Structures are given as C-alpha cells and as structure tokens.
Amino acid sequence: MLDRLLQKAAPRTVAHAHCDIPCGVYDPAQARIEAESCYKIIQKYHDSTDPIFQTRCLAVKEERAELTKHHIDVMWHDYFKPEHVEKFPDLHDVCWKASKQASQVKRTVDIAEAQKLLDLIDKIDDMWKATGGPAATRLQPSA
Amino acid sequence: VALVAAWPLLGPRATRLQRSWIARVAVEGRSMEPALEPGDWLLVDPDAYRDRAPRTGDLVLAPDPREPERLLIKRVASVDDDGDLELSGDAAEASTDSRTFGAIDAATVLGRPWFRYWPSSRFGRIG
Numbered sequence: 132m133l134d135r136l137l138q139k140a141a142p143r144t145v146a147h148a149h150c151d152i153p154c155g156v157y158d159p160a161q162a163r164i165e166a167e168s169c170y171k172i173i174q175k176y177h178d179s180t181d182p183i184f185q186t187r188c189l190a191v192k193e194e195r196a197e198l199t200k201h202h203i204d205v206m207w208h209d210y211f212k213p214e215h216v217e218k219f220p221d222l223h224d225v226c227w228k229a230s231k232q233a234s235q236v237k238r239t240v241d242i243a244e245a246q247k248l249l250d251l252i253d254k255i256d257d258m259w260k261a262t263g264g265p266a267a268t269r270l271q272p273s274a
Numbered sequence: 275v276a277l278v279a280a281w282p283l284l285g286p287r288a289t290r291l292q293r294s295w296i297a298r299v300a301v302e303g304r305s306m307e308p309a310l311e312p313g314d315w316l317l318v319d320p321d322a323y324r325d326r327a328p329r330t331g332d333l334v335l336a337p338d339p340r341e342p343e344r345l346l347i348k349r350v351a352s353v354d355d356d357g358d359l360e361l362s363g364d365a366a367e368a369s370t371d372s373r374t375f376g377a378i379d380a381a382t383v384l385g386r387p388w389f390r391y392w393p394s395s396r397f398g399r400i401g
Binding site: 137143145146147 | 298299300301302303304305306310312315316335338344345346347348363387391392
C-alpha cells in the first residue's frame with residue numbers, strides 16, 4: 132500500500148547534482164585495498180601493547196573504512212546499471228551490505244568483521260567482472 | 275466514484291502538468307550536500323523565474339549544456355553582465371559545475387526547486 136503510494140509520488144525525472152567528470156574508470160580493487168588496510172591495521176592493533184600506536188591504528192582504520200565505503204558507493208551508484216541489476220537481482224543488497232559492513236569495521240577491532248567486508252567486496256568484484264567491467268572500464272595494458 | 279469526483283480537478287491540472295512536466299524531480303549525486311541529498315524528491319516551480327531572473331544563491335534546474343536531455347540541479351554562484359549564470363554545487367569538491375562547463379544562459383533555466391516532499395524526515399521548503 133505504502134509502496135504503491137510511493138511509486139505514484141516518485142518523480143519521473145532525475146536532476147543531477149553530480150559530481151564527477153565521468154572518467155569511466157571503475158574497479159572494486161580500490162575498495163578492496165582500503166579494506167585490506169583495515170584488516171591489517173586491526174591485526175597490528177592487537178599485536179601492539181603501545182597505547183599511542185593503538186590509538187593511531189584506530190584513527191587510521193576509521194579513515195580507511197570511510198574510503199572503503201566511498202569506493203563501494205562509487206561502484207554502486209556509478210558503475211552498475213539497471214541491466215546489471217536484472218542479471219544480478221541481489222546487486223543492491225550486496226552493495227548495501229558492503230557499505231554497512233564498512234561502517235561496522237569503523238566501530239570494531241574484530242578481525243572477523245574486516246574479513247566479512249573483504250568477502251562482500253569480492254562479491255562486488257565478481258559482479259563487476261561478470262558484467263564486463265575490466266574490459267569496459269580499465270585501460271588495457273599497452274602491448 | 276472517487277475517480278469521477280476527482281475529474282474536474284484532474285482536467286485543468288493535466289494541462290498544467292503537461293506544461294510543467296518537470297514539476298517533480300529526484301536528486302541524484304552529492305554535489306548539493308548538505309542542502310540536498312541523493313534520493314530527495316523535490317517539487318519544482320516552473321514559473322518562479324518568469325517574473326524575475328535567477329539571482330546569486332538561487333537553486334535552479336537547468337539542462338546540462340554539454341548534454342541537454344540531462345538535467346542539472348545547482349545553485350547560482352554569480353550572474354554576469356549579460357545575465358549568464360555561473361552555477362556551482364554546494365559541495366564544491368564533489369561537483370561538476372560552471373568551472374567545467376562555463377556560464378549557462380539564464381533563459382534555459384527550467385524552474386526553481388522549492389520544496390522537498392520526501393524523505394518525510396526532511397519534508398519542507400528548500401532554498
């Protein structure tokens with residue numbers, strides 16, 4: 132009921148408040164590297180007994196997790212197209228969960244949470260590859 | 275029955291809506307944060323700039339000069355002597371704006387976004 136009302140109320144027109152001069156380069160590796168930083172920082176945090184070092188770890192993890200989230204969002208908003216959602220009906224769900232997981236990694240030093248984030252980014256990577264992302268969006272190596 | 279009763283209301287409004295087909299828009303992108311967020315649904319007044327030209331600080335809906343079917347929502351950063359508008363996003367670092375496409379002709383402006391009707395938590399007038 133509410134859904135149908137909302138559908139009726141939804142604008143048919145999009146007004147762009149964008150952002151980028153679209154360079155068209157997309158790669159989940161960008162998110163993956165930031166998420167790996169989070170993972171390693173959590174390891175280093177636990178290996179250390181130096182409270183100053185640990186504090187720095189938390190600060191840097193915060194920043195890297197935010198970047199991870201940003202790069203996931205760029206894939207979600209800018210790379211994936213409606214036809215990709217048709218091919219992968221859980222695309223929105225995966226991206227949403229990955230963004231949320233990046234937030235989760237911000238607030239925890241539990242390595243398992245960082246691993247979950249990496250796994251979700253890998254799912255995005257699978258969809259990127261299956262939709263021709265590498266050929267369509269990355270420069271090919273010069274011969 | 276409800277439909278029949280509503281008919282006199284729908285009649286004249288249909289022509290008005292046709293003229294102002296742009297009456298509602300959904301915001302995409304983050305360049306207007308924090309004033310507008312992606313996913314905001316806005317009402318646009320197509321007549322707002324009929325009587326007076328847009329001024330610095332006004333929100334405008336205008337076609338992208340590089341790709342006219344695409345609509346932009348931006349703020350007027352300045353008005354030059356010829357009446358052309360320099361547009362910019364509020365979140366300057368996240369915005370493609372007049373720094374990349376130059377000033378736009380004020381006559382191309384399609385209207386003034388003036389009210390946010392969704393999400394309900396941010397329901398209200400915008401400016």
